[in-house]
Amino acid sequence: EDQVTxxxxxxxxxxxxxxxxxxxYTVSGLRGLFWxxxxxxxxxxFLFTLYSAGEEKEKERLKATLTKKESFLHITAPKPEDSxxxxxxxxxxxxxxxxxxxxxxxxxxx
Amino acid sequence: xGGITQSPKYLFRKEGQNVTLSCEQNLNHDAMYWxxxxxxxxxxLIYYSQIVNDFQKxxxxxxYSVSRxxxxxxxxxxxxxxxxxxxxxxxxxxGGGRAKxxxxxxxxxxxxxx
Numbered sequence: 670e671d672q673v674t675x676x677x678x679x680x681x682x683x684x685x686x687x688x689x690x691x692x693x694y695t696v697s698g699l700r701g702l703f704w705x706x707x708x709x710x711x712x713x714x715f716l717f718t719l720y721s722a723g724e725e726k727e728k729e730r731l732k733a734t735l736t737k738k739e740s741f742l743h744i745t746a747p748k749p750e751d752s753x754x755x756x757x758x759x760x761x762x763x764x765x766x767x768x769x770x771x772x773x774x775x776x777x778x779x
Numbered sequence: 780x781g782g783i784t785q786s787p788k789y790l791f792r793k794e795g796q797n798v799t800l801s802c803e804q805n806l807n808h809d810a811m812y813w814x815x816x817x818x819x820x821x822x823x824l825i826y827y828s829q830i831v832n833d834f835q836k837x838x839x840x841x842x843y844s845v846s847r848x849x850x851x852x853x854x855x856x857x858x859x860x861x862x863x864x865x866x867x868x869x870x871x872x873x874g875g876g877r878a879k880x881x882x883x884x885x886x887x888x889x890x891x892x893x
Contacts (some may be wrong), residue, residue, distance in 0.1 A: 712869050712884035769821035
Protein backbone atom coordinates (compact mmCIF):
# COMPACT_ATOMS: atom_id res chain seq x y z
CA GLU A 670 0.00 0.00 0.00
CA ASP A 671 1.25 3.46 -0.91
CA GLN A 672 2.12 5.51 2.17
CA VAL A 673 3.33 9.02 2.87
CA THR A 674 4.53 9.88 6.39
CA UNK A 675 5.55 13.32 7.61
CA UNK A 676 7.60 14.04 10.71
CA UNK A 677 7.53 15.62 13.11
CA UNK A 678 3.80 16.27 13.49
CA UNK A 679 4.58 19.62 15.12
CA UNK A 680 7.72 21.71 15.36
CA UNK A 681 8.39 24.79 17.46
CA UNK A 682 11.33 26.98 16.49
CA UNK A 683 12.74 30.27 17.63
CA UNK A 684 13.08 32.89 14.95
CA UNK A 685 16.36 32.28 13.14
CA UNK A 686 16.65 28.64 14.25
CA UNK A 687 17.06 26.54 11.11
CA UNK A 688 15.57 23.04 10.86
CA UNK A 689 14.21 20.40 8.48
CA UNK A 690 10.86 18.72 7.93
CA UNK A 691 10.77 15.14 6.66
CA UNK A 692 8.46 13.38 4.22
CA UNK A 693 9.09 9.67 3.73
CA TYR A 694 7.21 7.60 1.19
CA THR A 695 6.75 3.99 0.19
CA VAL A 696 5.18 3.95 -3.24
CA SER A 697 5.62 2.10 -6.48
CA GLY A 698 6.39 4.35 -9.41
CA LEU A 699 6.87 7.91 -8.16
CA ARG A 700 5.99 10.51 -10.76
CA GLY A 701 6.51 13.55 -8.57
CA LEU A 702 6.62 14.81 -4.99
CA PHE A 703 4.85 18.03 -4.06
CA TRP A 704 5.20 20.42 -1.12
CA UNK A 705 2.35 22.74 -0.10
CA UNK A 706 1.96 25.34 2.63
CA UNK A 707 -1.41 25.66 4.38
CA UNK A 708 -2.41 28.52 6.65
CA UNK A 709 -5.23 27.95 9.18
CA UNK A 710 -8.65 27.91 7.55
CA UNK A 711 -7.25 28.27 4.02
CA UNK A 712 -6.50 26.04 1.06
CA UNK A 713 -2.99 24.65 0.45
CA UNK A 714 -0.62 26.86 -1.51
CA PHE A 715 1.77 25.16 -3.93
CA LEU A 716 5.48 25.48 -3.10
CA PHE A 717 7.58 22.93 -5.02
CA THR A 718 7.53 19.88 -7.25
CA LEU A 719 10.45 17.41 -7.32
CA TYR A 720 10.64 14.69 -9.93
CA SER A 721 13.89 12.77 -9.50
CA ALA A 722 16.34 11.79 -6.75
CA GLY A 723 18.99 14.44 -6.24
CA GLU A 724 16.77 17.29 -7.38
CA GLU A 725 16.61 20.45 -5.26
CA LYS A 726 14.35 23.51 -5.41
CA GLU A 727 14.63 26.77 -3.46
CA LYS A 728 12.31 29.64 -2.66
CA GLU A 729 13.31 32.34 -0.19
CA ARG A 730 14.09 30.57 3.12
CA LEU A 731 12.83 27.17 1.91
CA LYS A 732 14.75 24.44 0.13
CA ALA A 733 13.29 21.08 -0.86
CA THR A 734 15.37 18.00 -1.63
CA LEU A 735 14.47 14.51 -2.82
CA THR A 736 16.00 11.06 -2.41
CA LYS A 737 14.61 7.68 -3.47
CA LYS A 738 12.77 7.25 -0.17
CA GLU A 739 12.21 10.69 1.31
CA SER A 740 12.11 14.42 0.86
CA PHE A 741 13.26 17.17 3.17
CA LEU A 742 12.01 20.73 3.44
CA HIS A 743 14.84 22.77 4.92
CA ILE A 744 13.93 26.08 6.54
CA THR A 745 16.82 28.49 6.97
CA ALA A 746 16.58 31.29 9.55
CA PRO A 747 12.78 31.08 9.79
CA LYS A 748 10.57 34.05 10.59
CA PRO A 749 7.22 34.07 12.40
CA GLU A 750 5.43 34.45 9.05
CA ASP A 751 6.74 30.99 8.09
CA SER A 752 4.40 29.51 10.68
CA UNK A 753 1.96 27.21 8.89
CA UNK A 754 1.25 23.56 8.20
CA UNK A 755 3.48 22.08 5.52
CA UNK A 756 2.01 19.22 3.51
CA UNK A 757 3.81 16.83 1.20
CA UNK A 758 2.09 14.68 -1.41
CA UNK A 759 3.17 12.07 -3.93
CA UNK A 760 1.90 11.55 -7.44
CA UNK A 761 2.23 8.11 -8.99
CA UNK A 762 2.90 7.14 -12.57
CA UNK A 763 -0.64 5.73 -12.78
CA UNK A 764 -2.42 9.09 -12.79
CA UNK A 765 -2.71 12.68 -11.61
CA UNK A 766 -4.04 11.98 -8.14
CA UNK A 767 -2.10 13.04 -5.06
CA UNK A 768 -1.63 11.04 -1.86
CA UNK A 769 -0.99 13.38 1.05
CA UNK A 770 0.94 12.97 4.28
CA UNK A 771 -0.52 14.16 7.56
CA UNK A 772 1.41 17.43 7.55
CA UNK A 773 3.87 19.16 9.89
CA UNK A 774 2.60 22.14 11.88
CA UNK A 775 5.43 24.65 12.16
CA UNK A 776 5.36 27.41 14.77
CA UNK A 777 8.10 30.06 14.71
CA UNK A 778 8.31 32.27 17.78
CA UNK A 779 9.82 35.78 17.66
CA UNK B 780 -7.98 37.04 -11.65
CA GLY B 781 -7.68 33.36 -12.48
CA GLY B 782 -8.43 30.97 -9.71
CA ILE B 783 -10.69 28.50 -7.96
CA THR B 784 -13.75 29.74 -6.10
CA GLN B 785 -15.46 27.65 -3.47
CA SER B 786 -18.76 28.59 -1.88
CA PRO B 787 -20.08 28.93 0.67
CA LYS B 788 -17.19 29.44 3.09
CA TYR B 789 -19.25 27.96 5.95
CA LEU B 790 -22.16 25.53 5.67
CA PHE B 791 -24.40 23.87 8.21
CA ARG B 792 -26.26 20.63 7.60
CA LYS B 793 -29.30 19.36 9.42
CA GLU B 794 -29.75 15.65 9.99
CA GLY B 795 -31.12 13.87 6.92
CA GLN B 796 -30.38 16.79 4.64
CA ASN B 797 -28.34 16.81 1.44
CA VAL B 798 -26.09 19.82 0.91
CA THR B 799 -24.14 20.92 -2.15
CA LEU B 800 -20.75 22.60 -2.16
CA SER B 801 -19.83 24.72 -5.15
CA CYS B 802 -16.48 24.77 -6.94
CA GLU B 803 -15.82 26.96 -9.98
CA GLN B 804 -12.51 27.52 -11.80
CA ASN B 805 -11.53 29.93 -14.56
CA LEU B 806 -8.08 28.45 -15.18
CA ASN B 807 -9.25 26.39 -18.18
CA HIS B 808 -8.09 23.26 -16.37
CA ASP B 809 -9.38 19.86 -17.52
CA ALA B 810 -9.04 18.01 -14.21
CA MET B 811 -10.81 18.81 -10.95
CA TYR B 812 -10.71 17.16 -7.53
CA TRP B 813 -12.52 17.13 -4.18
CA UNK B 814 -10.68 16.44 -0.92
CA UNK B 815 -11.77 16.17 2.69
CA UNK B 816 -9.55 17.37 5.55
CA UNK B 817 -10.21 16.47 9.18
CA UNK B 818 -8.58 18.44 12.02
CA UNK B 819 -4.84 17.90 12.24
CA UNK B 820 -4.82 15.53 9.28
CA UNK B 821 -3.81 15.51 5.66
CA UNK B 822 -6.15 15.55 2.68
CA UNK B 823 -8.13 12.53 1.48
CA LEU B 824 -9.48 12.26 -2.06
CA ILE B 825 -13.28 12.01 -2.42
CA TYR B 826 -13.87 12.26 -6.19
CA TYR B 827 -11.98 13.45 -9.24
CA SER B 828 -12.79 14.30 -12.83
CA GLN B 829 -10.28 14.26 -15.68
CA ILE B 830 -12.71 15.60 -18.28
CA VAL B 831 -16.25 16.91 -18.67
CA ASN B 832 -19.03 14.32 -18.17
CA ASP B 833 -16.63 11.85 -16.56
CA PHE B 834 -15.60 11.34 -12.93
CA GLN B 835 -14.15 8.61 -10.69
CA LYS B 836 -14.39 7.71 -7.03
CA UNK B 837 -11.47 8.46 -4.78
CA UNK B 838 -10.55 6.81 -1.50
CA UNK B 839 -13.59 7.97 0.52
CA UNK B 840 -16.47 8.42 -1.95
CA UNK B 841 -19.22 6.79 0.13
CA UNK B 842 -21.93 9.28 1.08
CA TYR B 843 -20.88 11.81 -1.57
CA SER B 844 -21.87 12.50 -5.17
CA VAL B 845 -20.56 14.80 -7.91
CA SER B 846 -21.34 15.99 -11.41
CA ARG B 847 -19.20 17.51 -14.16
CA UNK B 848 -21.51 19.05 -16.74
CA UNK B 849 -19.25 22.01 -17.47
CA UNK B 850 -15.48 22.31 -17.60
CA UNK B 851 -15.55 25.18 -15.10
CA UNK B 852 -17.74 23.56 -12.46
CA UNK B 853 -17.47 20.49 -10.21
CA UNK B 854 -20.11 20.58 -7.43
CA UNK B 855 -19.99 18.12 -4.53
CA UNK B 856 -23.14 16.90 -2.78
CA UNK B 857 -22.83 15.58 0.74
CA UNK B 858 -25.76 13.21 1.11
CA UNK B 859 -27.62 12.10 4.21
CA UNK B 860 -25.79 8.78 3.86
CA UNK B 861 -22.56 10.49 4.99
CA UNK B 862 -22.85 10.02 8.74
CA UNK B 863 -19.82 12.07 9.73
CA UNK B 864 -19.75 15.04 7.34
CA UNK B 865 -18.13 17.61 9.63
CA UNK B 866 -14.84 18.53 7.93
CA UNK B 867 -13.04 21.07 5.79
CA UNK B 868 -13.68 20.43 2.08
CA UNK B 869 -11.17 21.48 -0.55
CA UNK B 870 -11.55 21.64 -4.30
CA UNK B 871 -8.54 21.61 -6.64
CA UNK B 872 -7.84 21.70 -10.35
CA UNK B 873 -4.92 20.90 -12.63
CA GLY B 874 -4.35 21.76 -16.26
CA GLY B 875 -2.11 21.60 -19.26
CA GLY B 876 1.32 22.81 -20.19
CA ARG B 877 4.46 22.39 -18.10
CA ALA B 878 2.48 22.76 -14.88
CA LYS B 879 -0.14 20.17 -15.80
CA UNK B 880 0.66 17.95 -12.83
CA UNK B 881 0.32 20.71 -10.24
CA UNK B 882 -2.97 20.92 -8.36
CA UNK B 883 -4.15 24.35 -7.29
CA UNK B 884 -6.61 24.68 -4.45
CA UNK B 885 -9.57 26.82 -3.54
CA UNK B 886 -10.06 28.44 -0.12
CA UNK B 887 -12.25 25.62 1.18
CA UNK B 888 -15.72 25.13 2.66
CA UNK B 889 -16.14 24.24 6.31
CA UNK B 890 -19.15 21.99 6.84
CA UNK B 891 -20.68 21.44 10.26
CA UNK B 892 -23.67 19.43 11.45
CA UNK B 893 -26.42 21.18 13.43
